[in-house]
Amino acid sequence: MSIYDKSSLVLIPSGTKTGKVFSQKPVSGDGDFTFTRASAATRVNADGNIEKETGNLLTYSNTFDNAAWGNSGAFVTGGESGYDGTNNAWRLGAVNSSPYISQGNFSTLRTHSLYVKAGTYDQVSIIIGGYGQGVQFDLTSGTIVVNSNPSIYYPTITSVVSGWYRISVFVAPSAPTYGFLIAAQILYSGGISVGEYIYIQAAQTEQSLVARDYIETTTAAVYGGITDNTPRLDYTDSSCPALLLEPQRTNLLSQSEYVNGSPDVSNSTITSNAATSPEGLVNASKVVPNTSNTFHWFGQVLNSQTSGNYTQTIFAKADTYNHLFMVIRTDSGSKRYGVKFNLSNGTFVDDITFGSPTQTNYSIEDYGNGWYRCSASSNHSSGAVIALFGASLGGALSDINNSFQGDGTSGIYVYGAQLEAGSYATSYIPTYGSSVSRVGDALVKTSASSLINSEEGVVFVDITLNGLTNFGTPLALNDGTTGNYIWLTIFGNGNLRAEVWNGSVQAQMSYSGAVVGGRYKMAFAYAPNDFALYVNGTQVGTGNSGATFSANTLSRIDSNLLTPSLSVSAYLNNQTLLFKTRLSNEELAALTTI
Numbered sequence: 001m002s003i004y005d006k007s008s009l010v011l012i013p014s015g016t017k018t019g020k021v022f023s024q025k026p027v028s029g030d031g032d033f034t035f036t037r038a039s040a041a042t043r044v045n046a047d048g049n050i051e052k053e054t055g056n057l058l059t060y061s062n063t064f065d066n067a068a069w070g071n072s073g074a075f076v077t078g079g080e081s082g083y084d085g086t087n088n089a090w091r092l093g094a095v096n097s098s099p100y101i102s103q104g105n106f107s108t109l110r111t112h113s114l115y116v117k118a119g120t121y122d123q124v125s126i127i128i129g130g131y132g133q134g135v136q137f138d139l140t141s142g143t144i145v146v147n148s149n150p151s152i153y154y155p156t157i158t159s160v161v162s163g164w165y166r167i168s169v170f171v172a173p174s175a176p177t178y179g180f181l182i183a184a185q186i187l188y189s190g191g192i193s194v195g196e197y198i199y200i201q202a203a204q205t206e207q208s209l210v211a212r213d214y215i216e217t218t219t220a221a222v223y224g225g226i227t228d229n230t231p232r233l234d235y236t237d238s239s240c241p242a243l244l245l246e247p248q249r250t251n252l253l254s255q256s257e258y259v260n261g262s263p264d265v266s267n268s269t270i271t272s273n274a275a276t277s278p279e280g281l282v283n284a285s286k287v288v289p290n291t292s293n294t295f296h297w298f299g300q301v302l303n304s305q306t307s308g309n310y311t312q313t314i315f316a317k318a319d320t321y322n323h324l325f326m327v328i329r330t331d332s333g334s335k336r337y338g339v340k341f342n343l344s345n346g347t348f349v350d351d352i353t354f355g356s357p358t359q360t361n362y363s364i365e366d367y368g369n370g371w372y373r374c375s376a377s378s379n380h381s382s383g384a385v386i387a388l389f390g391a392s393l394g395g396a397l398s399d400i401n402n403s404f405q406g407d408g409t410s411g412i413y414v415y416g417a418q419l420e421a422g423s424y425a426t427s428y429i430p431t432y433g434s435s436v437s438r439v440g441d442a443l444v445k446t447s448a449s450s451l452i453n454s455e456e457g458v459v460f461v462d463i464t465l466n467g468l469t470n471f472g473t474p475l476a477l478n479d480g481t482t483g484n485y486i487w488l489t490i491f492g493n494g495n496l497r498a499e500v501w502n503g504s505v506q507a508q509m510s511y512s513g514a515v516v517g518g519r520y521k522m523a524f525a526y527a528p529n530d531f532a533l534y535v536n537g538t539q540v541g542t543g544n545s546g547a548t549f550s551a552n553t554l555s556r557i558d559s560n561l562l563t564p565s566l567s568v569s570a571y572l573n574n575q576t577l578l579f580k581t582r583l584s585n586e587e588l589a590a591l592t593t594i
Contacts, residue, residue, distance in 0.1 A: 036442045074101055080457075299388035340392055
């Protein structure tokens with residue numbers, strides 16, 4: 001009999017649905033876990049791209065004769081042949097010389113998109129802020145004819161099939177608060193004749209710098225992707241997924257992707273949608289220092305932050321410059337920690353401090369295609385925390401502000417800026433005008449008595465550490481209280497601990513030296529007066545005294561000890577196993593060997 005045949009529970013994360021993670025054993029489904037996270041989140045998907053929540057903010061997104069769409073001088077008729085092979089397209093035509101339909105009022109960053117095709121007329125305009133303000137497209141040549149304000153409108157037109165195009169306009173938050181206005185006319189003067197028309201289909205407005213896959217709506221906005229309570233099967237480390245579990249964190253920066261809208265932009269020119277980002281979309285920005293011999297950065301001042309550790313991160317890629325400079329200023333700038341990275345080879349170059357900040361550290365992680373996620377952390381006592389980022393020349397840092405003379409054309413690409421309270425970086429949290437929180441992940445199996453032997457057995461996890469802070473708990477067996485439990489726990493000092501609590505500590509043993517990025521297979525065997533902990537094939541602790549529990553005491557399995565806030569370490573769960581008998585020490589060594 002193999003070791004796996006002896007198990008009562010096998011969880012190898014692969015099958016999920018909203019609110020559920022499926023176990024491979026037992027096959028009855030009695031081992032399936034409930035998953036909760038009351039917010040959207042991001043992950044690295046099987047294609048190696050960052051995936052996040054998507055959404056269409058419009059209602060009746062392909063029912064253009066519905067009252068949700070305002071109508072001025074236009075006729076709309078359905079049943080036309082569409083870009084997708086259906087008869088779900090519409091004619092949008094002229095009752096007078098300036099026909100349009102419109103919906104909504106949007107005060108934040110957004111992207112409008114629409115599928116369009118020439119009919120008897122071949123011009124369409126997306127009007128933003130009144131006549132003459134917006135973008136005009138030619139549906140014969142597939143070109144952008146007019147962009148009334150290139151600094152805040154970023155249009156695209158992409159050929160789809162059989163004369164159909166998808167047009168989009170990213171609208172910066174500084175633009176007028178105007179709805180999605182689709183006009184079959186010339187931007188400045190109307191000009192269409194009564195009876196002429198174009199074809200339209202599938203309108204979308206979303207919080208994004210680019211148009212993403214279309215989502216159909218009717219009575220309400222619809223969201224997809226990594227939404228509330230969607231488990232994150234993450235492919236960061238390999239072709240096999242692992243379940244990403246993290247504590248609650250908040251991205252304090254108001255503009256994580258539209259960095260041109262950062263509150264503090266100094267001596268730099270920033271161009272949005274200049275390159276393909278780690279999301280696999282053309283929504284990265286290019287940052288170019290100007291020719292002044294001074295500091296060059298963008299970022300944000302966050303006033304009156306609570307004391308503790310703060311970590312700032314950004315994705316960066318070399319262009320004509322190949323260095324990124326980051327500085328995190330704590331205590332209202334009186335303490336500063338600056339770091340420089342080489343983006344051509346993914347290495348640390350130099351760091352520098354001012355005012356003796358504490359607990360300073362950095363990291364750089366390869367995200368493929370020349371992209372790296374760079375981070376810097378420091379401790380904060382009082383006042384403001386300031387996060388700054390910028391392109392840089394090579395060489396060591398000469399001062400905390402990283403002063404130099406740019407050439408006005410060279411720069412780097414950036415995406416996904418983040419500042420969070422904590423000593424390590426967690427997964428990317430997008431923001432589009434204000435800070436956003438990602439709620440902590442929780443995995444639980446209640447009514448699990450049939451899977452647990454309270455008297456003896458083995459608990460096993462295979463995890464990859466993304467961060468170290470006290471009381472992260474990859475696995476806890478309990479009775480629904482904190483009075484009786486067996487747990488495997490992560491500590492900020494690099495210890496991995498196994499513990500049995502039955503009114504008091506009955507057994508406790510640790511493995512020291514765990515590091516962020518490390519993979520650890522932990523197996524803890526428990527039986528009356530017989531305990532052992534194995535990590536990565538090696539016995540690291542034993543105990544020959546201590547009680548376990550009476551039959552059926554333990555009835556619940558958690559990824560934290562009942563309270564999600566206690567699960568404050570971040571990790572990838574590669575595998576979880578339970579056994580109802582105490583395995584031999586030889587079996588424990590074999591089970592945990594990497």
